[in-house]
Amino acid sequence: MNKFYITTPIYYVNSYPHLGSAYTTVAADVLARFHRMRGEEVFFLTGTDEHGSKVAEAAAQKKTEPQKLCDQVTAKYEEVWDTLKISYNYFIRTTDSQHAQTVRYFLNSLKEKGLIYKGQYQGLYCLGCERYYTEKELVDGQCPFHKKKPISFSEECYFFKLSAFQEKLLKLIRSQKLIIEPQERRNELLSFLERNQLEDLAVSRANVKWGIPLPWDSQQTAYVWIDALLNYLSGLGWQGDSQKISDFWPPDVQLLGKDILRFHLVIWPALLLALDIPLPRRLYVHGFFTINGQKMGKSLGNALDPEKMAEVFGVDALRWLMLSSFPFGQDGDISQSKFYDQYQAQLANGLGNLFRRVLTLAAKSDQDFTPPQKEEKKIIKILQQTWKIYEKSLDDLKFEAAIESVRKVIAEADRYVDQNKPWELLKKDFSRYQEVIYHLLEILRHLGWLIRPFMPDKSDLIFKGLNLELAEKKKSLIQGKKWGGTIFSPTPLEEILFPRL
Numbered sequence: 001m002n003k004f005y006i007t008t009p010i011y012y013v014n015s016y017p018h019l020g021s022a023y024t025t026v027a028a029d030v031l032a033r034f035h036r037m038r039g040e041e042v043f044f045l046t047g048t049d050e051h052g053s054k055v056a057e058a059a060a061q062k063k064t065e066p067q068k069l070c071d072q073v074t075a076k077y078e079e080v081w082d083t084l085k086i087s088y089n090y091f092i093r094t095t096d097s098q099h100a101q102t103v104r105y106f107l108n109s110l111k112e113k114g115l116i117y118k119g120q121y122q123g124l125y126c127l128g129c130e131r132y133y134t135e136k137e138l139v140d141g142q143c144p145f146h147k148k149k150p151i152s153f154s155e156e157c158y159f160f161k162l163s164a165f166q167e168k169l170l171k172l173i174r175s176q177k178l179i180i181e182p183q184e185r186r187n188e189l190l191s192f193l194e195r196n197q198l199e200d201l202a203v204s205r206a207n208v209k210w211g212i213p214l215p216w217d218s219q220q221t222a223y224v225w226i227d228a229l230l231n232y233l234s235g236l237g238w239q240g241d242s243q244k245i246s247d248f249w250p251p252d253v254q255l256l257g258k259d260i261l262r263f264h265l266v267i268w269p270a271l272l273l274a275l276d277i278p279l280p281r282r283l284y285v286h287g288f289f290t291i292n293g294q295k296m297g298k299s300l301g302n303a304l305d306p307e308k309m310a311e312v313f314g315v316d317a318l319r320w321l322m323l324s325s326f327p328f329g330q331d332g333d334i335s336q337s338k339f340y341d342q343y344q345a346q347l348a349n350g351l352g353n354l355f356r357r358v359l360t361l362a363a364k365s366d367q368d369f370t371p372p373q374k375e376e377k378k379i380i381k382i383l384q385q386t387w388k389i390y391e392k393s394l395d396d397l398k399f400e401a402a403i404e405s406v407r408k409v410i411a412e413a414d415r416y417v418d419q420n421k422p423w424e425l426l427k428k429d430f431s432r433y434q435e436v437i438y439h440l441l442e443i444l445r446h447l448g449w450l451i452r453p454f455m456p457d458k459s460d461l462i463f464k465g466l467n468l469e470l471a472e473k474k475k476s477l478i479q480g481k482k483w484g485g486t487i488f489s490p491t492p493l494e495e496i497l498f499p500r501l
């Protein structure tokens, strides 16, 4: 069976889940569900990043222990992901003892290979990002993401010979052996690596107590970013043997936001190269939701609460709306009123209305609908093309394009109803009425499959209305996307697919 390993970044417990972190996680979930629907064996990993001085400081401010704070925030993440129907296979926490073991194995292996040395670090450090900045990277002397001045910092610590991997990384990216998408991000990274000499990376901290102690020097803890990146290995239970990781390795898709680009596109592959571990197949940098052009985040005070949004729109609709708003690799501005307009147009008046209309029309006769002699070639062709575009789009992480292809089917079905006027056919030409309704029911069945990764419960409801709840779930996707062969005896439902807001 084909295997598919997908990861989100793990989320820092310094903030509660907001619509930005929900965006990444829902996107990963749609891909996970899509690949499961295709019959693949999926491992979907997400989790929380729990170490570092910021967490210790936040805990001290709240007069609690760091671990307690982590437990609280992580519980909230798990709760919100459950609400949003995130079907992860494993939730990794960097305070898990098994994760700490992986980090120790990894750092020890680097040291044994002579890739770690002791040195002195001095630099400008952003507490928000938990990383050092060079003067050049700052905007008006401030961190470009937190709009705050970094602090000046000096300490003794251990370094990883990151600089030794510059040429290797360049070669791999140029030859497409390391795939970074979208193209703009790849080009950006290439020109960065061509123009700048990579500096060695401080991988430990002397004065951060809330972290994983180094295996050879318990006075130092692993730099929180190294700790965090290794979750992708520890989440699969890696125990230090680079020949034996897991059948799921390497990751097929790793999603990340552009604020953590250097860590995932430079440091992460370099760490893997250092231990001869196969690189991820694809690193995908998605865009940000912005509100008035600003990145959303708790520290900026403009975060939208995914649970509240789910109360307004419903969970399934929220998942759809987030991914239909703008292309995944780009930034887009959002607002509740835009979501509202999209909900009305695409879901309440679009799919919801079509579903109710077709079931009502079908209920006007008491008969089953069997495959007709005469098939509408045009409709069959449209569905076949839709499946092609839809699957290609999801393979390319073009969620908005996949959604667009589904919306075209809905529009086509609406047109088909208006042209054929089945309510008139019912009196004039019963066999033609049966033909038309059969085609519409079959379109709905396809729509049930097409929306499934995005809106699993609405998909169930469509199958329920078609009286095919069990039958469709037993099918493989290959069977599901075939035209015809189904005998329909639909049952009008009490529930409304997408209630008006």
Ligand SMILES: [Zn+2]
Binding pocket: 126, 127, 128, 129, 130, 143, 144, 145, 146, 147
């Ligand atoms: Zn920052």
